[in-house]
Amino acid sequence: MKIIGIIASPHKEGNTAWAVNKILEGAKGRGAETRSWSFSDLDISPCRGCLCCHDGSDRGCVIDDDMQELYDALDDADAIILGSPVYMGQMSAQAKIFTDRLFAKISPRFSPHYKEKVTKQKLVLVFTQGNPDPGMFREYFDYTKKMFRMLEFDVKDVVVIAGMREKPAHEHKDLLTAMNKVGSSLVSE
Numbered sequence: 001m002k003i004i005g006i007i008a009s010p011h012k013e014g015n016t017a018w019a020v021n022k023i024l025e026g027a028k029g030r031g032a033e034t035r036s037w038s039f040s041d042l043d044i045s046p047c048r049g050c051l052c053c054h055d056g057s058d059r060g061c062v063i064d065d066d067m068q069e070l071y072d073a074l075d076d077a078d079a080i081i082l083g084s085p086v087y088m089g090q091m092s093a094q095a096k097i098f099t100d101r102l103f104a105k106i107s108p109r110f111s112p113h114y115k116e117k118v119t120k121q122k123l124v125l126v127f128t129q130g131n132p133d134p135g136m137f138r139e140y141f142d143y144t145k146k147m148f149r150m151l152e153f154d155v156k157d158v159v160v161i162a163g164m165r166e167k168p169a170h171e172h173k174d175l176l177t178a179m180n181k182v183g184s185s186l187v188s189e
């Protein structure tokens with residue numbers, strides 16, 4: 001099983017990166033092949049809305065940036081862990097850019113792959129937030145889950161890591177075990 005992590009945070013070693021990588025570690029422990037990318041290392045532009053990816057050709061997205069590497073990785077992945085910090089009650093701008101660029105995945109370039117694949121790609125959404133109440137942005141998280149389901153992802157889990165204002169993720173007791181478990185159960189499902 002191939003699982004990729006997308007860390008849509010400007011911090012390479014922040015809370016979101018920690019959580020995504022611990023989930024991947026849990027999956028790796030169960031034999032999954034894992035890799036992660038951090039937006040801190042990537043140059044990815046917003047969707048231009050040119051619709052070239054939907055013009056009937058198989059060229060996919062025409063923007064020549066680091067998203068092309070992610071398209072290849074996405075094409076190959078059985079499961080995706082998408083992590084984002086909560087910014088102003090929503091996903092980060094990086095996560096939104098990534099999500100918008102998924103529009104090209106519905107293009108002919110990807111359709112042979114999806115026709116062959118009977119199962120949908122699994123997706124785990126991971127949000128980290130400063131606020132200590134994990135229910136604070138519940139409506140937004142539910143909406144986001146629904147939106148990714150509409151994009152044909154099999155959303156397995158929405159992990160909300162709250163209380164980052166108080167102390168960073170790696171200092172929160174029990175989080176390590178919880179994250180590893182999210183990863184390992186993704187493989188055993």
Ligand SMILES: Cc1cc2nc3c(=O)[nH]c(=O)nc-3n(C[C@H](O)[C@H](O)[C@H](O)COP(=O)(O)O)c2cc1C
Binds near residue numbers: 010089090
């Ligand atoms: C611009 C900005 C906006 C934020 N907005 C919120 C928010 O609306 N609610 C919240 O609970 N935390 C908010 N936070 C805190 C982050 O979500 C939190 O610190 C997160 O864990 C950071 O993740 P990172 O370490 O991966 O960057 C905000 C932080 C920043 C920088």
